[in-house]
């Protein structure tokens with residue numbers, strides 16, 4: 001049976017999240033046996049020529065999509081973005097040096113907590129007092145001269161804020177947790193020292209983390225080979241082409257299919273146009289009458305995670321219950337902040353936005 005004949009709800013989940021239907025169809029079609037291979041992608045050796053080709057193609061497509069310069073390595077790791085909270089300082093923060101962090105959201109706060117276990121951290125700015133409803137401005141940053149790096153979170157999944165332009169760091173390497181907006185719009189890789197992202201929002205299934213790291217920063221990992229656990233050393237993964245141990249083979253394959261799909265959508269510029277249009281429609285509805293209230297500062301609003309509230313928690317409960325029943329799934333906000341959150345990543349269809357807007361109008365009419 002074709003996948004399109006199957007009933008699918010509109011999936012607003014924050015991640016793992018909706019994937020492109022053509023990708024799911026290809027996975028379904030080829031799951032029993034990859035064409036010309038006679039085995040399932042989840043049965044083949046990670047050392048086989050077939051998998052090596054899958055990995056190489058995925059890397060090549062990532063490089064094309066992101067315009068990744070030659071002096072950056074692309075790594076396929078496991079342990080989620082949460083493991084990067086530890087790996088980043090373990091690899092890049094020397095004893096006696098300081099790492100600057102921008103405390104712009106709940107995930108940034110977690111990154112800071114882990115970095116403090118490793119070395120000296122300076123919180124360059126924090127908007128925690130404002131419930132992370134806005135992003136710190138450049139002028140608010142108290143940067144450490146000669147810092148090991150500056151860590152930022154480009155999109156704050158829980159609070160629904162997203163940087164429109166990245167902080168200026170001078171010669172200090174910028175480390176960016178792009179877990180929830182990676183490849184949703186063009187990214188200037190050359191502005192970064194290191195980029196990391198869990199795959200399970202815009203790029204593929206869970207179980208895979210993409211790290212893009214500049215060669216000079218990898219040297220810090222080379223210097224730590226004798227002391228760092230092998231699996232936590234970037235240089236080990238880079239030297240072994242992400243095949244030091246068994247990678248998440250299925251997730252690499254599926255991510256590769258999503259990269260191919262992204263290229264067919266006109267690459268990141270094409271995707272950004274669609275994502276801007278989708279988010280604009282939803283924010284316009286939120287702002288239309290005041291019945292709904294966007295929680296993120298307007299200038300900092302995310303195109304990926306759209307957070308809003310209603311007048312009372314009771315009304316919000318009803319909204320979640322009725323929207324779920326109407327086939328609009330996953331709109332309940334993160335448990336730490338409440339309210340509503342519509343996560344509308346790359347693969348989220350525009351019809352789903354239209355369906356949500358229609359539902360919101362109807363709900364307002366009945367409850368306003």
Ligand code: PMP
Pocket residue numbers: 015079080081082083107153155156157158177178179180198
């Ligand atoms: N950073 C951000 C911005 C996230 O949104 C998430 C997950 N939602 C994480 C880090 C943690 O990712 P993981 O669950 O892959 O460890």
